[in-house]
Amino acid sequence: MATRSFKQALSLRWRRIWLPRWRRRSLFVVGGIFVGLAAVAMTFMADAAQSAFFQAQKTWPYLPLLVTPTGFAALAWVTSRYFDGAQGSGIPQVIAARQLTDMGAKQKLVSPKLAVAKMFLLTAGLLCGASAGREGPTVQIGASVMFFLGRFAPHRQPGLLLAGAAAGVAAAFNAPLAGIVFGIEEMSRSFELRTSGLVLGTVIVAGLTSLAVLGDYTYFGRSNETLALGAHWFSIPVVGVVCGLAGGGFSRVVIAFAFGLPGKAGRVIKRHPVLFAATCGIIVAICGIMTGGAAFGTSAEQAKAILAGEEVTGLFGPLKLIATMVTTMSGVPGGIFSPSLSVGAGLATLLQGLLGIPIGPLAIMCMAAYLAAVLQAPITAFVIVTEMTGNHALIFPVMICAVIASFVSKAICKEGIYHALAHQLLLKSHSERNMT
Template identity: 35%
Template sequence: MKRFVLHQLPNEPKTYLSLLLASLASVVVITFFLQTSDYAQHLFKSIVADKPYLSLLITPIVFVLIVYIAKYFCHYVQGSGIPQLIAATDSRNKNIRSRLLSFRVALGKITFIFLGMLGGAPIGIEGPSIHIGGSIFYGFNRFIKLKRKLLIHGLIAIGGSAGLIVAFNAPIAGFLFAYEEIGRNLKKQALILIAIVSGIVYLFATLYRGNETYLSDMSNYSIDLLLIWQLVPLAILAGFLGGIFSKATLYLVNKFITHTKFRVITIALVLGFIVAIFNYLSAGQIAGSGREEVLLMLNAEKLGLDFVAMKYFATLTSLTSTIPGGLFMPSISIGAGIGSEAASFYPQIDVQIIIIMAMIAYLSAVIRAPLTSVFVILEMTATLNLLIPGLMVAFVANFVSKQIFAQPIYEALADNYLKLTER
């Protein structure tokens, strides 16, 4: 057993030193990225709250600028970044991995997310954080020069795990995400190294910036397990909406793929203007990740079905444009909106519980990683006591979504990157 465990770990001391340095660098860089992104989205919302019509000018221009530059100069920073990590671990081609993951890509991701937030794009920070983490860890391989495929792919998965841990202060979810999503094709032995370094990243993050929950401490809420069967219709609804979202996203992304500059600019302008209209109608409420709106709903403030609809279609439009941006937090905010509106049908269950369950169900339906969805939401709200109902709604929603579209959204997008990089 001892020999088996040691075989899965690097042999040279400098490798462990590099992993420690990469862990520390990821914590510092991603924390900076989160702070700048938060500043940018608050700045846009403060401007548009007073003068909503400015979004009709700012957002389309920013979309065109980002899409054009990313398309012709920094192609591999597009989207959330998670498909790039999956493609990198699926590929045996070193050249492909170097194009998808590098220090340069990490810098580009930080810059474009800042611009996107400043322009009112309804994007999240977790996918980009995962991409940045993966790029940093893989970038350090230049110094440690790992040669075994198991360790190289494990290194990429560690970086992705680190990104999620730092973004959401969710160590269990970070590790599970490396297993469920990034490392689907990894040998299970790699999980030993992933678990060790993920723990180190969490320790560094806690020491560097504290240990606060990402959303709100809801640990005082609980549910009678005899009532959890009532959550099945909510899980089915969230699963259906999440499945339709994923299918529509993949269809539209493939539909709008183009390589002529005129069409690239025209499509970006049109999609940016659609998002701008939603920003105008909501006075900027649908812009950004959606974290503030989730906090409002967890405090029992209703934002209405119009918020849910606008956030849903604005996020779909933004993803279709391929501008850099994450999917987790926008999906969580949509799920929170669904739960907030459905809560009136559950008089025996606290509103906050319904919202948490809806967030889990909808996120699971969209990303099709039920374990990650459960733990990231429960860790963000300090409600691990809700694990049983959370698992139930996640797997029900995941099953419903799978009937609508078989392939998970990130895997499908990763296939596109592999096709592009193999040309």
Template identity: 40%
Template sequence: MAIHRGLLSSLRWRTRITLWTAAVLAGLVVVSFAKLAELALHAFTLLAQGRPWVTFILTPAIGMTAVWCTRRYFSGIQGSGIPQVIAATKLVSQGGEISKLVSIRIAIGKIVVGAFALLGGFSAGREGPSVQVAASIMHASHRLLPHSRALRPADLILAGGAAGVAAAFNTPLAGIVFAIEELGRRLETRTSGVLISTIILSGLVSIALLGNYNYFGQFSVLPQSASIIMPVLAGGVLCGLLGGAFSWLMLWPQKAKDFPLWVWRRNHPVRFAGICGLLVAVIGWAGDGLSFGTGYEVTKQAASGALELPWHASITRFLATIVSYYSGIPGGIFAPSLAVGGALGATLSPLLPDAGGTAPFMALCMAGFLAAVTQSPITAAIIVMEMIDGHEMVIGLMAVSFIANVVSSRLSPELYQHLALDWMPAHREWHASAPDKPD
């Protein structure tokens, strides 16, 4: 009996060490991806600075090349990556094939082509892609476990996706919440402890290498009082409406597959990406270049008071992000959604003096818009709270996120869950065989 217990304990510790090693590796890869993305954005800025005509050539060319590479060598990396991870957790539980959703090949393609797309100035983020990258690494670690039944593959994919959020945002707590709220909707009691530890470890690797609250700095917030109620209500309703519209537009190609535009996109994906790149360049030119890239730097400068955003900043970012998604490049919507919300808050804050200033209302709108788009209100609130070190704003952030979520859900279904259907074989086969019908 003692020998049996010793073997069991040895297996458990070998399992933990394997998972923790994979978690550290996932964190390192996500951090490296972040640095590569920053280099790509910096290179784009240098190329376009003082030469606005460059974007009209560079952005379409990058878009077409990225989509061609995606379809030729890395099918499965297009878009955010979160829908692929959701689909993978469901398919692997059914014994389905998931190598085109999560694998080392997918991780490499997501990083290389995703960073390359940012070189073209597309309005896309790396957080969603980081989810797919980390999930791929954690799934690959399953074959290295001392016992194949120690953990289910679906649980490893879920933990990897959440670790990607933790490492990408430097927010371990948000990664845990994201695993429960969006990816898996549950954590099995038997394995939750070791899986949560892998999520936290990936986040800590990111914090150790990049520093804590790396993006927006620490917001200076006045003590919260009942006066915040009106800004929370206004921000929640407005962000809910705009976020719901954003989500509906993201799902439009899925729900209107026979619409001529989407039929042409399916038949000519590379040319379509070139047109989208041209539109992104036009929007960027019309918006003084504020809609290019992830939006982190612009939002950070606006929050600190170093940059006064024009009234159209949220509109151009909104449009550029939608068009970037339609193009089919690998890229997420987390960062651009935060940028849309931040720009909206900066524009409207003078109309709401009770908000406590520009930066606090920007934070509320960032959480509200992200919650409306993803319909994951707790994740949105915690991501913003951790990114700004704004624990004193937690009640306001939670409230605005839940209000925005309620409003958004009346306009559009859950974004990632519905996008995941496109990666489920049964759903694709049904649409292929379904008779034509009015939308």
């Protein structure tokens, strides 16, 4: 009798406690697999789109003057009309969704519909020359996958969204540490002990899924460059200040346009968003043509060339910054991670003549510093750059550059770009709820 009672108690405990617990944990594993597969699909789609555009642009050098503004206008109209919430990077949407409690409001920012739309809209953007990356969109797609799975564990929604976002970065960059740090520093801005294990598990599964398909690689190749102790270290504050000013200025301009310019200019842009997107497309086309096509797309190949010591046009850095800025302002779906790293590498070519140090270590420092200034997340920036270049010899110079740049950026722009844009989305959501 006692044995039967013990078995019944054990069975009851299994059904009420252990089974639901393992069911919830399995969601993170399944979600990690789907996020990894989505990141792989995005990689193939984005690379194919960029290749097609560059091939066409090589044959007809001035074709972007027609294709890019037309494509921007069409994408702005389609996105706002049918896929509102898919604009831009997608990371602000995930940050805002984590803070919302209403499930209907969350679904306007992260959902399977937006995930699928984001993949095709980003591909279309790269096909017409947008200066955008796939990493931010992969974060929104990852969060959308986990949001969908969250219907099986509604009370774990914030943790699921965080896990999806972190897994998206890890799978997109083949940088698991960067994914974890991004989740802590940028997405949650705190260390959540209760969900840390599940986030780590999702990142591992997503990373392994991507690794199984694409193989082991570093985004910008491997670098063993070092910075000699002594006079070369005096370049570190210069890099931090210059990149901090550039990244802070970028964020401030984008945020100003997102919240709406004052006066007549702001009213015109608000009334004619499609025309504004076409204007942005013209600017991107001009920047691309002036750089021989280098400013289109992610410009990852140009960044790799700079790291390898190859020469690029001196105007690449500033023009890539402008192209990325106006692409972001236009509302065309696309991320700023990869383009920002390319801008940093481009700025290094301008600073080399002044500082007189090898381009390899200088480019790595500038990449981390500029990204840190844009995001105002120095830990995420130097971890990402370190993993993407495979260079650990420069870890201390890169860390110092990132911290200085983030500090300088805050003097120009009070809040990092993702959190400022997330704040705007929250204001919009609250306004819509009050109207209803």
